[in-house]
Amino acid sequence: MSPIRTQWTRLIRFVAAETAQVHIGEPVDPKLDVGLAVHQKKTVKAYEIIGSALDPHAQVTRNVLTVKDLLAPLSREQVGLVRCLGLNYADHAAEANLAKPAYPVLFYKPVTSLIGPEVPVTIPKHVQPVEKHLPDYEVELTIVIGKPAKNVSEADALDYVLAYTAGNDISFRYHQMAVSQWNFSKGFDNTTPIGPTLVAAHAVPDPQKLRLKTVVNGKTVQDGTTADQIFNVRQTIAFLSQGTTLLPGSIIMTGTPKGVGFVKKPPVYLKNGDDMNVWLDAGVGTLVNPVVEERGNEKAKL
Numbered sequence: 248m249s250p251i252r253t254q255w256t257r258l259i260r261f262v263a264a265e266t267a268q269v270h271i272g273e274p275v276d277p278k279l280d281v282g283l284a285v286h287q288k289k290t291v292k293a294y295e296i297i298g299s300a301l302d303p304h305a306q307v308t309r310n311v312l313t314v315k316d317l318l319a320p321l322s323r324e325q326v327g328l329v330r331c332l333g334l335n336y337a338d339h340a341a342e343a344n345l346a347k348p349a350y351p352v353l354f355y356k357p358v359t360s361l362i363g364p365e366v367p368v369t370i371p372k373h374v375q376p377v378e379k380h381l382p383d384y385e386v387e388l389t390i391v392i393g394k395p396a397k398n399v400s401e402a403d404a405l406d407y408v409l410a411y412t413a414g415n416d417i418s419f420r421y422h423q424m425a426v427s428q429w430n431f432s433k434g435f436d437n438t439t440p441i442g443p444t445l446v447a448a449h450a451v452p453d454p455q456k457l458r459l460k461t462v463v464n465g466k467t468v469q470d471g472t473t474a475d476q477i478f479n480v481r482q483t484i485a486f487l488s489q490g491t492t493l494l495p496g497s498i499i500m501t502g503t504p505k506g507v508g509f510v511k512k513p514p515v516y517l518k519n520g521d522d523m524n525v526w527l528d529a530g531v532g533t534l535v536n537p538v539v540e541e542r543g544n545e546k547a548k549l
């Protein structure tokens with residue numbers, strides 16, 4: 248099995264100022280942090296890509312478009328399924344006083360939780376007040392599968408990766424710690440940012456040498472490296488593909504390093520008005536999302 252090779256190195260999905268339509272493209276400036284530039288309201292140009300983000304044969308053209316609105320690099324329909332690993336960094340396990348897992352800890356998110364850059368992370372009414380429910384940030388290296396993968400060996404695992412992006416696994420700790428299954432506490436609508444770019448797998452020789460960090464209200468709260476993963480990218484894909492087909496477009500969020508809020512004393516939690524961003528190495532860049540608390544008179548059901 249040969250690695251996936253795309254014409255593009257970095258891919259963004261956006262609404263173009265010229266057409267008011269959704270396009271995909273390769274940023275004209277190969278070194279530009281697209282997410283940060285958009286947040287700072289700078290002009291971002293991209294070479295239009297003809298085809299699907301999931302098609303390795305999609306063609307990069309010389310037609311230049313201007314980014315009006317930056318979107319998640321994949322649509323919810325393209326993703327289809329979100330797999331996530333819990334407790335996958337040694338330093339994070341240590342700060343939580345939890346033993347390293349013997350096997351990858353898998354949970355799922357609904358695609359309705361996914362949002363793109365600049366979209367507010369919405370804290371639902373039902374998980375307020377925030378000081379009780381402890382909404383928390385988690386920067387994560389996110390794998391995009393590029394071709395059907397089943398019973399894949401560790402040696403061949405990276406051949407099935409289309410690209411990498413960043414994710415922010417917003418977690419509501421009160422419900423997470425109340426039960427053994429985490430799907431509910433990590434799957435609320437519009438609470439899982441991904442993006443801002445896809446970086447092609449061929450541009451990332453070693454996914455275990457990437458830095459990643461989280462900044463909240465100007466303060467760096469997480470600053471880690473994928474070298475600290477308990478189960479690396481190869482091991483993760485091989486394990487999850489046992490007897491199971493990982494479909495193209497599906498994503499795997501691979502866990503978070505130390506620095507999460509709920510273990511701090513006193514606990515740190517996200518709240519209305521917070522300015523939050525996560526950053527990932529290798530040209531993925533900065534994923535910016537404000538935090539808002541849903542307002543309304545409906546009584547909490549939980």
